[in-house]
Amino acid sequence: MDLIQTIEQFAWIGWLVLILAFLVIEMLTLDFTFLMLSIGGVAGLGSDLLGAPVWLQVIIAAAVAAVLLLVLRPPLLARLRRGEDPTPTNVAALVGLSGRVLSTVSAHGGQVKLSNGDTWTARPEQRGELEPGTVIRVGRIDGATAYVHPEEEESTA
Structure with missing residues (x-):
């Protein structure tokens, strides 16, 4: 007690x-x-x-x-958080960016040049190959690899 x-x-x-x-x-x-x-x-x-x-x-x-x-x-x-800048930065800013294929993009690799001037190792998001000169769009980034798809896919989807 x-x-x-x-x-x-x-x-x-x-x-x-x-x-x-x-x-x-x-x-x-x-x-x-x-x-x-x-x-x-x-x-x-x-x-x-x-x-x-x-x-x-x-x-x-x-x-x-x-x-x-x-x-x-x-x-x-x-x-x-009202004043935070909503602009994506770093890798998030690359998703959705367009570019062109520099060397054939296949499941084993390839290179693309993005519209911001960066050159990235790339792989296609779906099966198949993307030939040099193809206009692409970045779907996602995994490590140092950009997964891309042809620009036409996005406009029809």
């Missing part, structure tokens, strides 16, 4: 440690998840200071954190 009274008497220290730990993790992740959990911890600390039993403090903290995670976090994330 003495242990339970000690826990209830010093629960505010546990809440402070929990809040500070969540805030430090939030500073490292910047995802608003641990911020919402720390605000839930503040609600638990507040209920402790108002004299609520420990079990009620935990329920209040969990409920506040859950509501904030479900209601407040999504619009905050959308607002934070």
Whole structure:
């Protein structure tokens, strides 16, 4: 019985440690998840200071954190990411790019020159071969190989 009274008497220290730990993790992740959990911890600390039993403090903290995670976090994330540049970069920018076959593209390899000036090792997405001069479009990139298909395929599909 003495242990339970000690826990209830010093629960505010546990809440402070929990809040500070969540805030430090939030500073490292910047995802608003641990911020919402720390605000839930503040609600638990507040209920402790108002004299609520420990079990009620935990329920209040969990409920506040859950509501904030479900209601407040999504619009905050959308607002934070609103200014991001939607332009694809690196390999993602190559998908959909057109080009021309330089050397015969078959299942064993070949080369294409893309419209951005890059020369890539290529393979066809479907069976068959693509002859030099064929206009192609990149379907996907796997490692250092571009998987291409003839330009006409895309307009009919």
